């Protein structure tokens with residue numbers, strides 16, 4: 001392996017990685033999950049690493065992902081590296097981690113650099129295996145809250161519906177829609193533009209979602225697909241570690257245990273409510289030709305006994321598109337369009353917004369993703385594309401302060417109900 005001179009990023013991917021690190025480091029500190037990204041990104045900026053420890057491993061990881069037809073963007077590489085270091089430190093029980101790696105620690109940057117150096121030069125190549133072969137598998141049940149609200153307010157479009165969740169991870173999202181005992185929406189603070197919690201709206205939701213007569217499935221059946229079977233023990237630890245930051249562990253040591261319990265609950269409930277299908281890398285993007293991987297995938301939908309195996313009433317992709325480049329995002333939207341019934345709904349929840357269509361980015365690809373997900377708050381949105389009113393294009397239903405989904409503002413997107421197009425506000429005032 002060639003050791004590059006630390007300050008000369010000879011490979012364009014390294015130059016882009018440096019840019020991504022710089023941008024994440026320059027992000028307003030208060031908005032970043034401190035200390036994880038700010039300090040870790042600083043430590044993995046290759047020129048600051050003694051001897052450029054991570055140069056060769058990062059290049060190898062970029063290539064490993066390219067070789068399996070799944071190229072990784074520089075921002076995703078930063079996230080993946082941060083999470084891999086976090087995983088490494090927790091698995092190896094590195095003394096002092098995470099407490100000595102926080103903003104209040106004496107020299108957190110030095111600690112992260114040392115960790116990165118140790119992990120990168122570890123003869124067992126554990127870090128390398130992780131960055132070469134893993135994707136980001138972060139998930140928190142709270143991300144289901146927006147969909148729970150929408151499904152509860154528009155029963156005409158959801159009751160008895162068949163849903164497909166792409167990038168399902170543990171399957172939290174559709175579990176909550178199918179099983180009321182797992183519901184999370186009541187923990188969401190709906191705020192106005194001034195950040196004031198709207199008691200009227202939360203009161204309404206309480207009645208809508210919490211009253212005993214409403215403790216029923218919001219949808220019919222659901223299928224989750226992912227390239228990783230996150231319920232397999234080998235993958236579970238990685239997915240759980242991805243879903244908590246060192247900062248969260250420092251502040252709330254029960255966060256991990258809570259998530260683990262949620263995961264166990266979701267898995268326990270899943271035989272009746274959801275089948276998770278594991279895809280191979282890139283399967284979701286292949287055409288549905290006879291004998292192709294995607295054809296096998298469609299047959300497996302039949303096996304999952306969801307009634308109408310060919311098309312779904314709604315498809316969801318939450319926190320998936322941000323991992324991809326523009327081309328793969330288009331393929332994702334193509335697949336969602338293909339897999340959704342002609343009168344169905346597509347939902348994307350991500351750090352993206354709908355922008356006016358242009359020649360380069362026509363409908364329905366007119367979603368602009370923000371690569372630095374921590375640039376500022378209120379970037380993570382729930383968007384809908386209603387096939388019954390394609391002229392409306394992508395519409396905003398909800399914006400969250402962060403992808404942890406504790407606070408949200410409502411958007412004015414509308415769903416078609418009979419002859420009318422109704423927003424969440426309309427439905428709440430009925």
Ligand SMILES: C[S@@+](CC[C@H](N)C(=O)[O-])C[C@H]1O[C@@H](n2cnc3c(N)ncnc32)[C@H](O)[C@@H]1O
Nearest residue numbers: 136137138139140167169226227228284318319
């Ligand atoms: C950041 S996690 C989000 C999980 C969950 N949807 C959420 O919002 O909490 C992204 C998930 O997408 C999955 N994924 C990545 N590429 C995929 C693909 N091509 N097809 C299906 N799933 C994919 C990953 O394995 C991972 O579980």
